[in-house]
Each structure stands twice: as C-alpha cells, then as structure tokens.
Amino acid sequence: MKTRITELFGIKYPIICGGMLWVTDAKLCAAISEAGGLGCITADQHTSGEGLRAAIKEVKALTDKPFGVNITLMPSFRITEEVFDDFFKVCAEEKVTNIEVSGMFATKYIPMLHEAGVKICHKVGAVRHAAKIERLGYDAVIVAGVEEGGHPLNDNVATSVLLPKVAETVKIPIIATGGMVDGKSMAAALCLGADGILMATRFMASDECWIHDNIKSWICELNEMDTELFCSSILQARGVKNAVVAEVNELEKGGKENMSAIVRATSGKRLLAALESGDRDGAAFLLGQSIGRIHEVKSVKDIIEDTVAICKETLQAKAAIC
Ligand SMILES: Cc1cc2nc3c(=O)[nH]c(=O)nc-3n(C[C@H](O)[C@H](O)[C@H](O)COP(=O)(O)O)c2cc1C
Numbered sequence: 001m002k003t004r005i006t007e008l009f010g011i012k013y014p015i016i017c018g019g020m021l022w023v024t025d026a027k028l029c030a031a032i033s034e035a036g037g038l039g040c041i042t043a044d045q046h047t048s049g050e051g052l053r054a055a056i057k058e059v060k061a062l063t064d065k066p067f068g069v070n071i072t073l074m075p076s077f078r079i080t081e082e083v084f085d086d087f088f089k090v091c092a093e094e095k096v097t098n099i100e101v102s103g104m105f106a107t108k109y110i111p112m113l114h115e116a117g118v119k120i121c122h123k124v125g126a127v128r129h130a131a132k133i134e135r136l137g138y139d140a141v142i143v144a145g146v147e148e149g150g151h152p153l154n155d156n157v158a159t160s161v162l163l164p165k166v167a168e169t170v171k172i173p174i175i176a177t178g179g180m181v182d183g184k185s186m187a188a189a190l191c192l193g194a195d196g197i198l199m200a201t202r203f204m205a206s207d208e209c210w211i212h213d214n215i216k217s218w219i220c221e222l223n224e225m226d227t228e229l230f231c232s233s234i235l236q237a238r239g240v241k242n243a244v245v246a247e248v249n250e251l252e253k254g255g256k257e258n259m260s261a262i263v264r265a266t267s268g269k270r271l272l273a274a275l276e277s278g279d280r281d282g283a284a285f286l287l288g289q290s291i292g293r294i295h296e297v298k299s300v301k302d303i304i305e306d307t308v309a310i311c312k313e314t315l316q317a318k319a320a321i322c
Pocket residue numbers: 017018019020021023042044070071072101102123144147148149150151177178179180198199200201202285286287288289290
C-alpha cells in the first residue's frame with residue numbers, strides 16, 4: 001500500500017495507533033511498528049522530559065521501525081508548561097518519526113521539529129481547525145469524528161461527514177479516526193478522502209496490550225450503544241456507560257461547584273488502577289463506538305494484516321461495480 005501517509009512516515013501500511021494515556025506503552029508501540037503500522041507512546045503519563053526520553057529509548061530497544069509520540073497539550077495539574085517544552089525538545093533530540101498533538105496548537109514547536117526532521121500532526125474535530133493547522137505548517141491532519149474514544153470535539157460531527165469536508169478543504173495528508181476498526185472502515189475512509197487511518201480502541205483488544213483481560217473481554221462483549229458522551233461542560237469525552245460515568249453526569253448537573261469532584265472521578269490515576277485491576281466500574285473508560293465491531297482479542301500483527309487484506313478486498317470488489 002502506498003499513500004501520502006506511508007510516504008510521510010516511511011511505513012508499510014497507512015495504519016497509525018492513536019495515543020492512549022497509560023495504555024500505549026513501549027511494547028504495544030513496538031508491536032504496531034514491527035507489524036508495518038506506526039506505533040505510538042504517550043508523553044503525558046510522564047512528569048518530565050527525561051521520563052519520556054527513557055520511554056522512547058525503551059521503544060528503540062524493541063524496534064528500529066518508525067514510531068510516534070502523542071502529546072496532549074492541555075492545561076494540567078501534573079504537567080507544567082516547562083515540562084511540555086521538554087517533551088517537544090526530547091522528541092526533536094531523539095528524532096522520533098512523528099508527534100501526534102491533541103488540544104492546544106503546538107505552533108511554537110514546529111520549526112524546531114522540522115529542523116530535526118520530525119513530523120507533526122494535530123487531531124481535529126472541525127473543518128475550521130483542519131484549515132488552521134494547515135496554515136500553521138503541520139505535516140498532516142488527523143480528522144476525528146464524534147464516534148472516537150477519548151475527547152471528541154463538542155461539535156459532534158460524524159467521521160462520514162467531517163472527513164470528506166476536510167478533504168475538500170486542505171491539501172496536506174489526512175488521517176481518519178473515529179470508528180476505524182477494520183478493513184471495511186479503512187476502505188470507506190480512503191474513499192472519503194483519507195490517506196490513512198488511526199485506530200486506538202481496536203488496539204486495546206490485542207495480545208500485546210498490557211491491560212487486564214477483564215477489560216479486553218469487556219470490549220469484545222460491548223456493543224455500539226454502550227458508550228456515551230459525558231463531561232461536555234468541561235472537556236467532552238466518550239466513554240463506556242458505567243457507574244463512574246453516571247456519577248460524573250450527576251455531578252455535572254451541579255455545575256462548576258462540582259468541578260473538583262469531577263476531576264477526581266475522571267483522574268488518570270483512577271483509570272490506571274482500573275486498567276490494572278480489571279474493575280469495570282473502577283474508572284471512566286474512554287472507548288469509541290468502534291467497540292460494537294470488535295469481537296475478539298487478536299495479535300497486533302493479525303489486526304493490521306487482516307485490516308489491510310479486507311481493505312484491499314473491499315476496494316477491489318467495489319471497483320468491480322463500475
Ligand atoms: C483509552 C483511551 C485513551 C485515550 N487517551 C488519549 C490521550 O491521552 N490523548 C489523545 O490525544 N487521545 C487519546 N485517546 C483518543 C485516541 O488517540 C483516538 O483519537 C481515538 O480513540 C480514536 O477513535 P477509536 O477509539 O474509535 O479508535 C484515547 C482513547 C482511548 C480509547
């Protein structure tokens with residue numbers, strides 16, 4: 001497969017793993033890169049640039065293939081502006097292939113990254129933001145529909161509408177996310193104007209992902225109606241309907257006064273503990289609607305190769321219509 005995304009990153013298949021706080025560790029990242037995609041680790045689980053550098057070195061010990069780093073650039077209690085500066089500096093020094101940014105624009109870091117040969121993409125949920133990141137000089141845009149796990153923009157536009165609109169607006173390469181789970185969704189995304197896809201939820205249900213088996217089997221049991229948007233008054237998220245998400249919904253009704261209780265309920269530490277213990281009601285689990293199409297835990301290699309095979313088969317079969 002050859003697209004602008006395989007060319008940009010020097011990878012075999014235009015399949016990228018999205019950053020997932022605590023989930024995307026060195027082992028999962030390396031497995032995805034070894035299988036021909038672009039693996040990813042998450043900067044924000046570290047509290048210093050040196051912590052991130054150690055994680056980058058861990059990936060480099062496992063693979064010599066390209067991989068990326070997600071930096072979620074948002075006001076944080078744990079991460080100061082200086083630490084964010086260090087994250088970008090370390091990525092430039094270590095010459096990682098790509099940085100996937102979400103949240104605030106990373107404008108001031110772009111010249112340094114380009115000088116080091118590092119690519120930079122931004123995840124957006126609106127056409128106006130895609131146009132802006134093109135103007136700012138990013139190398140590619142990640143178009144995230146409201147189906148995605150994580151933090152979809154509260155414009156709430158689906159991938160099927162957002163993606164072709166962005167493709168009609170920008171000239172830089174496009175990566176589609178939100179509902180991307182297999183070869184059929186990949187074929188659809190390519191037809192709608194994408195040069196590659198980004199999956200996150202799908203890679204959680206993989207042999208190489210470290211999270212508790214009770215969470216992996218849950219992902220295979222859940223269906224597409226089992227997630228909801230929550231926390232929309234502060235930072236919208238999509239997660240599985242469980243006790244913690246219900247608690248957050250109740251707290252939100254109380255307005256800003258409940259802010260600190262909401263922050264406690266959705267804390268990253270709580271998520272980490274639940275991912276380790278397998279407690280399905282232990283945290284707000286960010287998962288995409290794509291759970292409705294995930295039925296088995298597979299190796300990363302099988303996920304990627306099956307996706308590519310079905311994508312090719314689907315595109316060829318549909319071409320025959322004409
Ligand atoms: C468990 C989980 C954690 C996530 N954490 C982050 C994060 O820290 N930063 C970020 O930019 N996106 C995060 N995301 C969003 C993903 O990178 C990606 O945009 C989204 O999940 C893609 O849609 P999908 O879930 O349908 O594959 C997370 C998603 C999940 C499922």
